[in-house]
Amino acid sequence: MTATASSAATSEVQDDRPYLEVDDLRVQFKTEDGIVRAVDGISFKLERGRTLGIVGESGSGKSVTSLTVLGLHNMARTRVTGSVRVNGREIVGLDEEKVRRMRGRDMAMIFQDPLSALHPYYTIGRQIAEAYLVHHPGQKAKAKRRAIEMLDRVGIPQPQRRYDSYPHEFSGGMRQRAMIAMALVNDPSLLIADEPTTALDVTVQAQILDLLDDLQREFNSAIIMITHDLGVVSRVANDVMVMYGGHAIEFGSVDQVLTEPQHPYTWGLLQSVPSLRGNAEDDLDPIPGSPPSLINLPSGCAFHPRCAYRMIGGGPCDLEVPELLPTAQEGHVVACHLPENERRRIFAEEIKLGAE
């Protein structure tokens, strides 16, 4: 009796706290050119049933963050500090073997390009069943049944027959469905999707996003959606974290970040999205310059060399790294030296978003 009571109590406690808690995560790796600070002090929390969108250019640290959560980084060459808690369990510094056992069962990942992410020599079914067998050793027949069940669940027609197909015999969308089936075969509570729709055409993108949405409701899983596509974010995410140069520079709910963004970099991201209703003659407004090198970040605010509103020459932008500070709206934090009033004014008066 006592045992049941206490286990019930602990599971309740675990349901209360966020499934994933990342606190001051820093990831560095040594290269011949110097130390790469791929992730430099990221914190966020994610509850079951919610989706966090992580947005940023290539090299902003978004993929490294997710690989670290899964423990898929190269342990020998990478230095990870801070804390990553999955279901209350600290991952950073945890024995590699123990992280492996959690991988695929507690947290799973969907990769960007399903053609290269699936093994070309093994059938789809075998690869899904293998993912099940890792965590349910010896249950071969059940693994096959489960794989077929999952193929069916992600909407692959004739799953019984498709079980024996090879990845190259699937279309791009089908492959991504199979990838999702593989990630979900062990009912993980945390699903990390790294640009899951980038390699797909638009109609298939929509289907895949709908599928993820359905599955999230069904399994009550937490999802991290890594993307550079703001359309995807607005569609699926509850919260958004914008990353730049290994830092989080803006965080808030989808509405806050996409409709009232306060960071000049986020403005830039939004302005570089084409709009269906805008004037076809208008040029897109790309952000000038290119993403910074993570080995040699610009001083102060990493974005200041590309920022149209920077305050330099005695000003703080090139000297001090801005902190993520709360804004007037609860839950919305921004790392920018501009005063909040000024940011609101600039956004209202100068920034024209294509969609509006």
Add this chain to the structure above:
Amino acid sequence: MARYLIRRILLAVLTMFAVSIVTFLLFFAVPTSPAYVMCGKQCDAHAIAQTEHRLGLDEPTYVQYGQFMKGMVAGRTYGTGDLAVKCPAPCLGFSFRTNEPVTDIIKRTVPVTVSIVVGALVIQTVLGVGLGMISALKRGSVFDKTAVGVSLVGASMQIYFFGPILLLIFVYSLHVLPNPGYTSPFDNPGQWFTQLLLPWATLGFLNSAIYARLSRAQMLETLSEDFVRTARAKGLPKRKVYARHALRAAITPIVTIAGLDLGGALGGAVITETVFGVNGLGRTAVQAVNDLNLPVVMGTVLLAAFFIIVMNIIVDVLYSVIDPRVRLG
């Protein structure tokens, strides 16, 4: 599959046909007549003419070629009357030098070359691929650096230098191995093994260097593939990630190269056979070219071409077995 094989075999026959024509033409492009080479010091125009007539070399080239092909397909009779000698198909003729049927020479020398080449291939793939794979998995370690260094030495070392040194050490100084030679494994397997051990080790070690470097590079490339990351993301233990996912993909090109190597080497491990004084196909072929011994040259060259073509077909079929994306057709 069947259609593919039929097409490949027809193509192979055509290739062999072309090889035989080119060899024949090249042979007669040599400015010396085989009769000169054969009749030695006391030679006059009459003797040469007689020898040429005896060997059929006084006929036009196309007639000789026609006779050769007829012999291959239907057999052929040499001489006339009581002196006639029947040569059943496939007739490759008789050696100009020893009058031994070329088919007998081939039957005698092929097992020698096959023994040497296959033994060496086993050593070079096991040693080379093994070293390469371990190197790749322990990239940057002392083991890796040593293996890369040793394989660089091995790849740049020559068999005519390394072979005699091993001979000197193991046969002439330490007396632990017999002088290399060939004994049929069906007569005396022990002797077959000890006599060929040195050629195997030399050829195997030197060739393993290339295999080690190749498989290391292949494995490193495969380890950075997305599907290896997927395998890890599933939670598979390292051992299975490497063996089942990475190795399977990395080994494919090595199979191809090993197969083609085997085909080429079966045509004659010329240098190895010469260094160790073993009379295999390669040494016989070189000797035949030096002697302008046309029937033996034709026989050995065609056989070498045959091995290469057959191994090519086998490798292609094997490839489609290993990689489901490859369709034969």
